[in-house]
Amino acid sequence: ESVRVQEYTIIKCKVVQWSERTQNILSGKIPDDANVFMVPATLRPETMYGQTNLFVSPSITYGVFRVSEKDFFFMTNRAARNLAFQGIFPEWGNFPKVAELNGYDVIGSVVNAPMSQLQNVYVVPMDTIKEDKGTGVVTSVPSDSPDDYTMTIELSKKADYYGIRAEWVPLDILPIIDTPGYGNLIAPTLCKNMRINTPKSSQLPEAKEQAYKIGFYQGKMLVGEFSGKPVQEAKNLVRQSLLDTNDAIAYCE
Numbered sequence: 001e002s003v004r005v006q007e008y009t010i011i012k013c014k015v016v017q018w019s020e021r022t023q024n025i026l027s028g029k030i031p032d033d034a035n036v037f038m039v040p041a042t043l044r045p046e047t048m049y050g051q052t053n054l055f056v057s058p059s060i061t062y063g064v065f066r067v068s069e070k071d072f073f074f075m076t077n078r079a080a081r082n083l084a085f086q087g088i089f090p091e092w093g094n095f096p097k098v099a100e101l102n103g104y105d106v107i108g109s110v111v112n113a114p115m116s117q118l119q120n121v122y123v124v125p126m127d128t129i130k131e132d133k134g135t136g137v138v139t140s141v142p143s144d145s146p147d148d149y150t151m152t153i154e155l156s157k158k159a160d161y162y163g164i165r166a167e168w169v170p171l172d173i174l175p176i177i178d179t180p181g182y183g184n185l186i187a188p189t190l191c192k193n194m195r196i197n198t199p200k201s202s203q204l205p206e207a208k209e210q211a212y213k214i215g216f217y218q219g220k221m222l223v224g225e226f227s228g229k230p231v232q233e234a235k236n237l238v239r240q241s242l243l244d245t246n247d248a249i250a251y252c253e
């Protein structure tokens with residue numbers, strides 16, 4: 001692409017329950033009292049109030065990396081290598097991997113979602129996650145992301161096909177941002193207006209661009225500490241708040 005640097009916020013979603021497959025794979029590889037975090041990278045930290053799931057790709061191989069004696073991160077190898085040069089690991093340039101897991105293995109695990117109105121969310125599959133961007137883990141905010149909304153509907157319609165339970169995917173989507181003309185659920189509204197009903201729709205890029213432009217430049221927060229503030233202002237305030245509580249780390253690539 002280009003030389004543009006993306007400034008992401010990596011959210012620390014602590015695993016509260018592993019899927020059974022993962023429990024078997026990890027047994028003996030990490031201490032019993034370890035904290036493992038799945039770490040989605042986002043460009044929109046102010047939307048974390050509306051998280052409803054965590055997406056992994058069933059076809060990507062992830063690692064579990066030791067960031068301190070008790071803390072471990074689940075992410076792609078590539079993200080770990082990048083973070084090793086951004087001061088996240090104790091030793092510069094080193095990213096000790098203690099286990100390897102396929103995205104497929106961790107589906108059905110439950111993680112804590114910092115700041116979200118739902119305390120815990122399920123890990124579910126998203127085929128379109130790119131291995132060479134962010135951490136390979138994406139947090140789902142169906143109210144404001146057309147990608148996340150279409151995948152949410154797809155998963156709930158075809159739960160068996162995707163090897164999940166329908167009840168893992170909450171369908172009462174939480175409003176978090178109000179926009180003039182699109183109400184408080186911009187992603188579902190745009191998808192309905194543009195008749196987008198699958199994650200493969202050719203219209204999806206256009207919906208994403210609009211959701212981003214309108215949400216970011218004209219949106220106003222409806223929830224949380226910065227309720228009432230414009231999204232443009234809330235973005236950095238929420239980011240700083242997540243960094244201050246050690247629920248997030250800054251990441252550039």
Ligand code: A2H
Pocket residue numbers: 006041042043044047128129130131132133134135136137138139140141144145146148208212
């Ligand atoms: B965003 P950019 Cl509410 N593969 O976070 C595919 N998508 C990925 C990814 C990967 N490996 N890593 C991160 N992403 C998603 C929130 C959000 C995001 C909202 C609205 C728009 C939006 C909740 N999901 O992004 O290509 C993440 O989703 C619109 C672009 O680097 C991340 O921010 O510009 C965004 O894509 C990063 O995409």
